[in-house]
Amino acid sequence: MKRYFIILFAVALLFVVFRCKTSDKEKKIIISPGTLENKNIEESNKKSDILPDSFYILSEDWKIIKTVKYKNSISTEVWGIINGYPTDDTIVGNFDKDLTLEKAWFEEIIKKKKVDGYVNYERTGNSMLCFSDKSIKPLIFKNWTDCKVIKNEGDLDNDGIDEIGLQEPSPASGCENYYVCSNVANRWIIKKSIPNTVNMRQAGVIMVYKDINKKGNIIIRIPLLFYDDQKNPIPNEFYPVGCNWSNVVELSVKF
Ligand SMILES: [Ca+2]
Ligand SMILES: [Ca+2]
Numbered sequence: 001m002k003r004y005f006i007i008l009f010a011v012a013l014l015f016v017v018f019r020c021k022t023s024d025k026e027k028k029i030i031i032s033p034g035t036l037e038n039k040n041i042e043e044s045n046k047k048s049d050i051l052p053d054s055f056y057i058l059s060e061d062w063k064i065i066k067t068v069k070y071k072n073s074i075s076t077e078v079w080g081i082i083n084g085y086p087t088d089d090t091i092v093g094n095f096d097k098d099l100t101l102e103k104a105w106f107e108e109i110i111k112k113k114k115v116d117g118y119v120n121y122e123r124t125g126n127s128m129l130c131f132s133d134k135s136i137k138p139l140i141f142k143n144w145t146d147c148k149v150i151k152n153e154g155d156l157d158n159d160g161i162d163e164i165g166l167q168e169p170s171p172a173s174g175c176e177n178y179y180v181c182s183n184v185a186n187r188w189i190i191k192k193s194i195p196n197t198v199n200m201r202q203a204g205v206i207m208v209y210k211d212i213n214k215k216g217n218i219i220i221r222i223p224l225l226f227y228d229d230q231k232n233p234i235p236n237e238f239y240p241v242g243c244n245w246s247n248v249v250e251l252s253v254k255f
Contacts, residue, residue, distance in 0.1 A: 055199055056247045057221065062235055065250055070203035080148040080169025080176065082196075083204035093152040093162035096136050096183060103132040104164060106147040109140075129164065129181065129188065139181060139188040144168055153180060156210050156218050157255050163191070165208065174198040174243030175225070178207045180218075180255075192255065197223045199245045211252045218255040221248050 053072035057065045081087075090105045107130050111122040127145055128138035149167035156163045161183045170176045180192040194207050200223065211217035223246035224238055238247045 053199065053245070055203070055245065056238065057205070058224070058238065058247060058249050060249065060251060061232065062238070068203045068205065068248075070199065072199065072202060078174065078198045078201060079171045080146065080167050082149055082167055082178075082201045082207070085149045085167070085204070086151050087148060089150070091150055091152045091164070093164070094155075094160070095131055095162060095164070095188075096133065096186075097161065100133075102136065104150070104152075105130055106150050106166065108145045129166070136183075137188065139190075141166075141168075149178075153208060154210070156180070156208070157182065157216065159183075175223075176201070180208055192218070192220065192253075194220050195222055195226045197225065197241075197243050197246045200248060205248060214252055216254060217252045219250060219252055221250050223247070224249055 054067055054069045056067055059065055090103050092101050092103055094100070095102045095104055107128055109124045109126045109128055111124055113120045113122055123145070125143055125145060127141045127147070129141070129150075130138045146169055147166055148169065149165070151165040153163040153165045155161060164181045166179045166181065168177045168179060174197055176196055178194040178196055179190045180194065181188055182191040184191070192208070196205070196207060200207075200221070205221050208218055208220050211219050223241060224234065225241040225243070225246040227234070227249045241247060
């Protein structure tokens with residue numbers, strides 16, 4: 001009997017050690033890719049590249065922060081794709097208040113219908129952001145069925161929960177939106193919508209990252225096309241702009 005208890009105790013101990021190790025490992029995997037600037041993608045200056053086009057990333061007071069050279073190719077996929085961004089269907093991160101990792105993915109909502117005893121599957125035209133932990137409610141996106149870019153942005157607001165970025169394709173226009181989604185009070189919402197143009201996506205401009213100099217803020221890049229500049233007029237030299245090509249303004253905004 002005593003031996004039986006010793007064996008039971010040893011097994012329990014092994015289980016605890018294994019669990020701790022797993023959770024340590026899990027904690028280490030939680031990263032913040034959104035805080036890093038990928039300079040290799042943004043400024044492709046390899047001599048062998050053909051770089052027929054360029055644009056500026058500007059500060060709010062119209063100083064040129066960066067000249068971005070990029071390959072302007074119409075054969076490249078430009079809808080819903082951001083050069084250098086992840087293209088995996090599924091991401092991993094901490095998407096709720098606990099310290100374990102979940103998976104998240106984008107999925108079209110399909111309705112199952114029984115017609116004359118047969119099962120029919122009907123497209124709804126809507127989609128959702130789903131989580132492997134079923135206690136996290138999916139986030140519904142209306143009139144959107146396809147998503148090629150889903151990214152763990154890291155914890156942008158320091159609440160311990162990773163943010164998720166999703167690029168909405170818009171084949172009707174070169175202008176698209178990058179949505180930054182966040183878990184707020186146990187509910188997933190679109191917290192920031194960042195417009196972008198074809199040249200930004202072809203050049204692989206990083207759309208959003210944490211502002212390490214201003215607590216509670218993020219840096220976003222938006223096309224000059226969408227910038228409402230009432231106080232400080234934009235100099236003429238940075239125009240014209242459009243959905244295929246625009247200079248870009250970098251802003252620090254509250255998140
Ligand atoms: Ca979690
Ligand atoms: Ca967060």
